[in-house]
Structure formats: C-alpha cells, structure tokens
Amino acid sequence: MSELNVVGKSVKRYDALEKVTGKAPFVYDMFLPDMLWAKVLRSPYPHAKIIKIDTTEAEKLPGVVGILTAADLPKTNHGAGLIDEPTMAIDRVRFVGEPVVAVAAESEDIAQEALTLIDVEYEELPGVFDPEIAMQTNPPSIIHPDLRSYSFSPVVPPAFDDDKPNVYNHYKIRHGNLEAGFQQADVVIENRFTTAMMQHCQMEPHVAVARAEVNGDITVWTSAQTIYGIKQMLCDALQMSSSKVRVIVPYVGGGYGGKVEIKTEAIAVGLAMKTRRPVRFAFTREEVFTSASVRHPSVIYVKDGVKKDGTLVAREVKVILNGGAYSAYGYLTVRNASFGAVGTYKVPNFKLDSYGVYTNLPIGGAFRGFGSNQVCWAIECQMDRIADHLNIDPVELRRKNLLSEGEINVSGETTHSYGTKECLEKVVEEIGYNQPKGESKGPWKRGRGIGLANKYSIAPTSSCAIIKLHDDGYVELRTSADEMGQGSRTVLAQIAAEEFNVEFDKVKVVAGDTLITPYDQGSISSRTTYNTGNAVRLACEDAKRQLFKQAAKKLEAPPEKLETANGRVFVKGSPDRSIAFGDLFIPTMFASGKVLKQGAELLGKATWYQFASAEDKETGQGTRVVAFYIHGATGAEVEVNEETGEVRVIKAVSAFDMGKAINPELCEQQIEGGIGMGIGAALYEEMAFDNGAVLNPNFMDYKIPTSREIPGPSNVKSFIVEANHPDGPFGAKGIGEGVTISVGPAIQAAINDAVGIRLGDMPMTRERVFQALSRKKA
Amino acid sequence: MKYPLKLHVNQRTYNLEVYPSQNLRDVLREELGLTGTKEGCSTGNCGACTVIMNGMSVKSCLILALQADGKEILTVEGLSTNGQLHPLQESFIDKQAVQCGYCTPGMLMSAKALLDQNPNPTEEEVRDGLHGNICRCTGYVKIVEAVLDAAEKIGQ
Numbered sequence: 004m005s006e007l008n009v010v011g012k013s014v015k016r017y018d019a020l021e022k023v024t025g026k027a028p029f030v031y032d033m034f035l036p037d038m039l040w041a042k043v044l045r046s047p048y049p050h051a052k053i054i055k056i057d058t059t060e061a062e063k064l065p066g067v068v069g070i071l072t073a074a075d076l077p078k079t080n081h082g083a084g085l086i087d088e089p090t091m092a093i094d095r096v097r098f099v100g101e102p103v104v105a106v107a108a109e110s111e112d113i114a115q116e117a118l119t120l121i122d123v124e125y126e127e128l129p130g131v132f133d134p135e136i137a138m139q140t141n142p143p144s145i146i147h148p149d150l151r152s153y154s155f156s157p158v159v160p161p162a163f164d165d166d167k168p169n170v171y172n173h174y175k176i177r178h179g180n181l182e183a184g185f186q187q188a189d190v191v192i193e194n195r196f197t198t199a200m201m202q203h204c205q206m207e208p209h210v211a212v213a214r215a216e217v218n219g220d221i222t223v224w225t226s227a228q229t230i231y232g233i234k235q236m237l238c239d240a241l242q243m244s245s246s247k248v249r250v251i252v253p254y255v256g257g258g259y260g261g262k263v264e265i266k267t268e269a270i271a272v273g274l275a276m277k278t279r280r281p282v283r284f285a286f287t288r289e290e291v292f293t294s295a296s297v298r299h300p301s302v303i304y305v306k307d308g309v310k311k312d313g314t315l316v317a318r319e320v321k322v323i324l325n326g327g328a329y330s331a332y333g334y335l336t337v338r339n340a341s342f343g344a345v346g347t348y349k350v351p352n353f354k355l356d357s358y359g360v361y362t363n364l365p366i367g368g369a370f371r372g373f374g375s376n377q378v379c380w381a382i383e384c385q386m387d388r389i390a391d392h393l394n395i396d397p398v399e400l401r402r403k404n405l406l407s408e409g410e411i412n413v414s415g416e417t418t419h420s421y422g423t424k425e426c427l428e429k430v431v432e433e434i435g436y437n438q439p440k441g442e443s444k445g446p447w448k449r450g451r452g453i454g455l456a457n458k459y460s461i462a463p464t465s466s467c468a469i470i471k472l473h474d475d476g477y478v479e480l481r482t483s484a485d486e487m488g489q490g491s492r493t494v495l496a497q498i499a500a501e502e503f504n505v506e507f508d509k510v511k512v513v514a515g516d517t518l519i520t521p522y523d524q525g526s527i528s529s530r531t532t533y534n535t536g537n538a539v540r541l542a543c544e545d546a547k548r549q550l551f552k553q554a555a556k557k558l559e560a561p562p563e564k565l566e567t568a569n570g571r572v573f574v575k576g577s578p579d580r581s582i583a584f585g586d587l588f589i590p591t592m593f594a595s596g597k598v599l600k601q602g603a604e605l606l607g608k609a610t611w612y613q614f615a616s617a618e619d620k621e622t623g624q625g626t627r628v629v630a631f632y633i634h635g636a637t638g639a640e641v642e643v644n645e646e647t648g649e650v651r652v653i654k655a656v657s658a659f660d661m662g663k664a665i666n667p668e669l670c671e672q673q674i675e676g677g678i679g680m681g682i683g684a685a686l687y688e689e690m691a692f693d694n695g696a697v698l699n700p701n702f703m704d705y706k707i708p709t710s711r712e713i714p715g716p717s718n719v720k721s722f723i724v725e726a727n728h729p730d731g732p733f734g735a736k737g738i739g740e741g742v743t744i745s746v747g748p749a750i751q752a753a754i755n756d757a758v759g760i761r762l763g764d765m766p767m768t769r770e771r772v773f774q775a776l777s778r779k780k781a
Numbered sequence: 782m783k784y785p786l787k788l789h790v791n792q793r794t795y796n797l798e799v800y801p802s803q804n805l806r807d808v809l810r811e812e813l814g815l816t817g818t819k820e821g822c823s824t825g826n827c828g829a830c831t832v833i834m835n836g837m838s839v840k841s842c843l844i845l846a847l848q849a850d851g852k853e854i855l856t857v858e859g860l861s862t863n864g865q866l867h868p869l870q871e872s873f874i875d876k877q878a879v880q881c882g883y884c885t886p887g888m889l890m891s892a893k894a895l896l897d898q899n900p901n902p903t904e905e906e907v908r909d910g911l912h913g914n915i916c917r918c919t920g921y922v923k924i925v926e927a928v929l930d931a932a933e934k935i936g937q
C-alpha cells in the first residue's frame with residue numbers, strides 16, 4: 004500500500020466544533036411552528052386483554068387536538084425479521100409500558116392531563132417473566148398465540164420449537180462430534196451464568212417530530228441509528244409507499260443499539276396525519292426505561308470437556324435470552340449471540356443452542372455487543388473455572404486454546420484478521436499481570452484479571468455512497484451512515500479525502516436524509532467503517548472515472564494516465580500538465596454559476612454488498628457467516644472491600660484489533676467508552692422489576708458509572724492492534740461493540756484474584772460480592 | 782397565570798412571561814431557542830442541562846424559571862466570545878473529548894465552573910468535579926484530559 008496521507012491519522016472530529024458550541028442539531032431540540040405535543044398512555048399490566056378504551060372525556064379537554072389508538076392505524080405489525088409487534092396495542096398488552104392510547108395537544112401539560120381522563124378496561128392474564136419458565140412446554144401463558152402465522156424475513160427465517168410455544172427463534176451450531184469429544188476429556192466442567200437487563204441510557208432520549216405534508220407525504224425527523232430501517236418499519240406499520248416517507252436523522256445523542264426501532268416515529272406520524280399538524284413525541288427518561296428496548300437478560304449453560312493440560316476437546320452451550328414482549332431486533336440477537344462462542348477459541352467438538360423467549364417484560368433488542376456480551380461473559384468466566392480446576396494460569400489456558408489465522412472455527416468459517424494473541428499479550432504486559440500485586444490497605448484487597456472479547460459483524464449487508472465533485476475542488480460525500488457519536492462522518496470523510504488526495508477539510512459530508520442520501524443498513528453491528536467505508540471507496544473510484552473521462556479531452560491524455568490531488572487532475576509523471584476540477588465546467592450566462600457541458604454533475608456512486616453464504620439450518624455451518632470479527636482483551640485491576648463487598652476499579656487497559664485504525668484517536672474513544680460502559684455492566688447496572696413493572700426507571704435508582712467510578716486518564720490505557728482484513732477499506736474492520744465485552748470478565752477475574760471468589764452473575768453488585776464473601780467464610 | 786420574568790442570559794436581557802411551573806431549562810430551550818442546553822432526565826441526575834447561574838453551576842431542570850429572575854445565566858452559547866472559542870471548547874476538540882456530543886454542553890459548563898473555582902485542579906479533582914454530569918459515550922477519559930489541558934492553557 005502506498006503511503007497514506009489522511010487515513011491512519013488522528014484528524015479532529017468533523018462534528019466537534021458544532022458540538023462544543025451547542026449548535027449541533029439534535030431532534031430533541033426541535034420545536035416546529037404550530038407543533039403539537041404527544042403523550043402516550045401505557046399499559047399498567049404486564050399481560051392483559053384490552054376490553055374497552057374510552058377517550059370521550061379526554062377529547063373534551065381544551066387543547067387536546069387528536070387522539071390515536073390502534074383502531075386508527077392499519078392492523079399491520081412491524082419487526083426486525085419476525086413481524087410480531089403492533090405500533091399500539093390492539094387487543095392485548097404484553098408488557099408494562101406498552102403504548103395503548105396517544106394524545107396530541109397544544110402543550111405537554113395538556114397532553115399529560117388528557118391521559119388521566121382516558122379510561123381503559125383490562126382483563127388481566129397471567130404474566131410470565133422468567134425465561135426458563137416461559138420456555139417450558141406448558142408455560143403459565145402463551146404470549147403470542149398467533150406466532151406461527153406472523154410473517155418473517157426470508158433472509159433469515161425463524162426456527163420455532165414445537166414443544167416451546169414461547170420460543171420465537173432457536174439457532175443451532177453443530178461442529179465435530181460432541182459425544183466423542185466428551186469421551187476424550189479428562190474432566191468435564193459445567194456451569195450456569197447469568198446477566199441482567201440493562202438500559203442503553205442514551206443521553207438523548209428517543210424522540211421523533213413528524214409532519215404530514217399537504218400532498219400526503221410524511222417527513223419525520225428522528226433520533227435513530229438505522230435511518231432506512233426506520234423508514235421500512237414505518238412503511239410496514241402504516242402501510243405507506245416508500246417514496247411517500249422521508250426520514251431525516253441529524254446528530255444522534257447516543258444509540259448503542261437502542262435506536263433501531265420505531266418507538267416514537269409511528270405514533271408521531273399517526274398523530275400528525277390525524278391532526279394535520281406537526282407533532283413532537285419525545286420520551287421522558289422514565290419512558291426510555293419502561294418502553295424502549297433493553298439488553299436481554301440471559302441464562303447461559305456452558306459444559307466443557309478438557310484434557311488435563313487444558314486443551315478444550317468439547318463444548319456445549321445453551322443460551323437463553325429473555326426476549327420480553329416482542330422479538331424486535333432480538334429476533335436476530337438469538338442467532339448472532341452464538342458467535343460470541345465462535346470467534347475466539349478452537350473447539351474441535353461443539354454444540355450450541357440459542358433461544359429467544361417471549362416474556363412479559365420490556366423488549367430485548369439490540370444493545371452494543373448484540374448478545375456477544377452475554378455469551379462471552381459466560382465463556383470467559385468458564386475459562387477461568389477450568390483454569391482453577393486444572394490449576395493452570397488462566398492466561399496460559401487461553402493461549403493454549405486460541406484460534407489462529409487460517410483455522411476453521413466452529414461455524415465452519417476460516418479465521419482471518421485474528422489479532423487476539425497480540426491483544427492478550429499487550430494487556431498482560433500493560434496491566435502488570437505478572438508483577439507483584441499492590442499492597443492491600445485494611446479491608447481493601449487488590450487483584451488483577453484478564454478477559455477476552457470477540458464481536459462479529461453481520462452479513463449479508465450493504466451500504467451505498469455517492470460522491471459529488473464540486474467546481475471549487477471540494478469532494479462531497481453522501482451516505483446514510485448515522486452519526487451517533489461513533490465518528491462515522493469523520494472516518495468516512497477521511498476515506499474520501501485519501502481517495503482524492505485532498506486535505507480532510509476539503510471533504511463535505513451530507514448525511515441522514517432518505518430523500519438525498521442512499522441506502523445504508525445502519526449504524527449497527529460495528530459495520531459502518533467496513534461497509535460504508537468500502538462503499539465510499541468504490542464511489543470515489545466511480546467519481547474518478549467520470550472525472551478522468553472529462554479531463555482526458557482537455558489534457559489530451561488517456562483517462563488511465565490520469566491521477567488526482569488537491570482538486571486537480573494530473574497526467575501521471577507530468578506534474579506540469581494538470582487541470583482544476585473547476586476548469587472542466589463552463590461559465591453560464593448572467594453569471595449564474597458553472598455547468599458541465601455533459602453529464603450534469605461529476606458524480607460517483609456505488610453499492611458495497613457484503614455477501615454471506617447461507618448457513619445450514621441444523622448445524623449453522625457456512626463458509627462466510629459473518630463479515631469479520633473484532634478481537635480484543637481487557638486487563639483490570641481492582642480493589643475489593645472484604646467487609647462490605649464494594650469493588651473499585653483502579654486501572655483498566657484494553658487492546659483491540661480493528662483491522663486498521665482509520666483514525667487512531669477515535670478508536671481510543673471507542674475503547675475508553677467501552678471500558679466505561681463495561682464497568683457499568685460489570686458492577687452496577689440492572690433493571691429491577693415487580694410484577695413486570697420497572698422499579699428503577701431513573702438515574703437515581705439505576706446507577707450509571709460517573710467520572711468517579713471510572714478510573715481517570717492516568718489509569719485507563721487503550722492499545723490498537725491492526726490485523727488487516729483483506730476485504731476491509733485499507734484493511735479496516737470495526738470496533739464499536741467489541742470494546743465493552745471483555746471488561747466484565749476481566750473484573751470478575753480481578754475480584755477473584757483479590758479475594759478468592761468466583762462470580763457468575765453480572766452485575767457483580769456489592770450485595771453479590773458480599774454474599775459470595777460470606778459464603779466463602781462460612 | 783403567567784408572571785413577568787427578567788432573565789440575563791449570555792449578556793443579553795430578556796423580558797418574558799412564564800408560568801410558575803416552568804423550569805429554567807425549558808424556558809431557555811423553548812422560549813429563547815437556546816437549545817445548546819440539553820434535556821436528559823428532568824430529575825437533576827444527568828447534568829445535560831447544566832448552566833452557570835451567578836457563577837455557580839446549576840442543573841437548570843431543577844431551577845424554576847422564576848427563581849432565576851434577575852440572575853446572570855451563562856449557557857454554552859455564551860461560552861465563546863467574539864467568535865473566539867473558550868479554551869475548554871478548544872481542548873474538547875483537540876483532546877477528542879466529544880462523541881455523540883449530547884452531554885458536551887453540560888460538561889463544558891460544569892468544567893467552566895470547576896476551573897473558575899479551582900484553576901489548577903488535579904486529575905482527581907476534575908473527576909470529582911464532573912461527577913454530576915453523565916456521559917455514556919466516552920468513559921470520561923478524554924473529557925478529564927481536556928479539562929486538565931484547558932486549565933493549563935488558561936493558566937499560561
């Protein structure tokens with residue numbers, strides 16, 4: 004590869020200036036003239052039939068302009084693969100917080116007051132909350148009696164289980180011969196692990212502003228991370244034709260997987276169509292907790308057969324994801340969570356079953372890591388227990404069982420771009436794994452631990468890009484990559500700058516408007532740099548073809564002899580023979596700008612399609628199941644208070660392999676943010692319920708780590724490992740999700756190192772640590 | 782019934798009429814169009830709405846607008862002067878302390894109040910001083926670095 008000018012450099016973020024001045028547009032800041040405010044009456048029951056809805060009193064309240072129920076909407080569901088969710092409850096509610104009636108009023112207060120005047124009569128049904136009970140053959144309730152009749156995506160059809168009526172998807176991997184593997188084993192070790200329900204807690208709550216245009220079109224501004232996915236869901240839910248729906252996504256105040264579904268959009272649109280006025284529907288923080296999607300709580304069983312020397316010979320995994328009331332993106336999480344058990348270790352004989360189970364809880368959806376957090380938690384904790392049992396150092400045990408480049412993993416795929424070993428060695432060194440431990444002070448005991456992570460990225464998938472060359476030499480880039488903080492605009496602009504050999508600030512980014520920016524699957528699955536990045540490269544090539552064709556005539560040289568830099572086209576090897584982009588245009592009469600004599604604009608466009616092989620339904624085997632794997636490791640040093648069970652993270656280091664860092668400082672941002680979110684998941688965050696109602700829907704009772712709980716810059720270190728991927732732009736893969744995954748396991752190992760307890764349930768709250776310490780003493 | 786309110790925001794005086802139940806955050810955002818001040822919770826826990834009132838950082842969602850009558854308010858829009866970024870804003874850019882940016886204005890205002898009171902904070906003091914502002918993206922690492930960097934710049 005020739006030397007790079009912009010790619011690989013830590014240019015400052017494209018969006019930083021707008022954001023530090025408070026000028027960056029967010030939908031939560033939008034207040035349109037003549038706008039109405041929406042509020043939603045939600046189900047107070049986890050599971051009930053709706054007998055009657057009476058809105059007469061609310062309609063009479065001055066200032067109430069429109070009321071919406073399921074009766075006003077098409078009776079069609081939406082979903083992300085399995086089409087099971089109504090926009091508003093139709094005849095049944097399936098979780099506390101499900102939308103039942105929406106009101107649009109002149110002010111927020113009036114809308115709120117109107118809700119108190121609505122009368123809904125319910126008939127309660129038994130609720131089921133525990134996924135292991137819900138997945139029984141005769142559960143207390145069947146949450147979706149019509150499950151078999153729902154439509155679904157032909158790309159990944161669901162697998163139901165005849166004897167488990169609440170299971171909405173069951174994914175299987177079979178590799179080698181499990182029984183033979185267990186027979187070869189010297190020891191068999193089996194454990195059960197769990198993880199809690201978490202909320203994304205994006206700082207900007209979910210929000211949409213909708214406007215019904217006079218010609219029947221609709222425009223909706225939304226804080227979302229899958230602009231085209233939202234558009235499709237809206238079309239499905241409201242039975243609208245795609246060109247009638249325009250979705251605009253400005254900056255997004257945090258996504259982390261939680262802004263991929265139409266939580267606010269369809270209701271805002273429904274009300275706007277009904278009232279013919281713009282409608283703003285903004286979640287309160289409480290609604291984010293009760294009614295947006297969450298990270299699936301999980302129960303995971305891992306049974307391993309190992310040789311005395313620590314070699315894994317058989318592994319059986321059962322993953323149970325508590326999916327809540329509707330499948331949503333959780334539908335795909337069931338399949339993709341499995342890959343957490345695929346990407347890191349070599350296992351000759353392997354069996355995995357992953358289940359998504361309906362319960363009467365908030366909807367389990369996408370959450371940064373998409374199931375890999377749960378599965379890697381179980382696998383990493385299990386590796387430590389094997390190490391305990393065989394009296395082998397946990398790092399040594401890992402080294403022994405890692406995959407290597409070119410090896411076939413348990414999905415049948417060939418391992419590429421596998422930076423795990425380098426990441427592991429880096430954190431071992433940097434956390435001082437082999438150094439003597441820091442001194443304990445009183446009840447505070449110190450310990451260190453290591454955890455590994457992998458995160459696949461989805462396939463098949465696609466992204467598109469359009470490049471327009473301006474007469475002043477600027478390169479305009481149009482994509483629908485949603486900017487939710489991960490830095491997509493910056494990284495994609497760097498790729499375009501590199502391709503056109505221009506300074507970073509000569510690239511203009513146009514993003515997030517389905518009227519003008521092309522299809523993209525969305526800012527999910529750590530996929531943007533790789534997929535949209537590849538689309539940008541291809542679109543740049545296409546634009547260069549147009550450019551060189553036009554320039555060839557003027558420079559009297561064949562197009563293949565041309566190259567471009569700094570807004571000019573050069574004849575290769577003759578720096579004095581060149582022409583500026585602007586000189587390809589001719590001036591128009593009346594000084595009304597410049598025009599190209601042919602072709603209207605210098606445009607390049609391209610689709611990047613990441614192919615996948617169809618995997619076998621019974622065995623999960625395929626030759627290309629995922630786009631790539633991110634790999635990484637975290638080392639943590641903690642202090643544990645032996646008397647109270649309190650845990651403090653003293654130091655955290657992570658090393659991650661993202662293929663190639665297009666912008667190293669932005670990769671550090673991801674790694675550090677991942678450490679922060681990982682500490683929250685590891686030690687604090689857990690949504691608590693009573694009969695299906697969230698008990699802690701606020702930041703007082705649901706604890707997110709602050710700057711006090713996360714170590715400062717002197718004690719957080721991030722390292723970049725670049726195992727180039729052959730298919731990635733400049734060798735890049737992705738990074739965003741991998742970084743949270745290894746943090747919990749590393750803290751778990753560090754707690755054990757400090758006080759000798761093995762925890763298997765995340766978060767490792769003070770109570771859990773205290774109880775485990777008491778058990779140990781007893 | 783609405784009551785008169787005189788607000789001094791970013792060196793400009795506004796004469797308004799507001800309901801007693803309206804909080805300062807909503808008046809800044811909805812009446813004055815100063816949407817740099819963000820809404821993240823309404824319970825005083827996230828810090829996205831932080832502004833400086835008479836020199837002290839406050840959560841503007843917890844202040845009734847009428848309580849701010851006659852007070853000097855500084856929001857993120859007033860942080861740069863004559864088109865010149867405040868050193869904190871510069872450091873947030875240089876140190877890459879911005880991701881989604883939704884916490885950023887509140888963070889900047891808390892950081893400013895902190896540096897006004899303690900121009901030479903240690904890393905620990907900055908971590909302590911920002912603990913009322915939640916950032917879900919960054920793990921605070923580069924934010925703390927940026928505040929230390931700005932302190933150094935201001936001190937020079």
Ligand code: FES
Pocket residue numbers: 819820821822823824825826827828829830831840841842843
């Ligand atoms: S909005 Fe005021 S503290 Fe969250």
Ligand code: FES
Pocket residue numbers: 206256257488879880881882883884885915916917918919
């Ligand atoms: S930058 Fe996103 S919340 Fe702080």
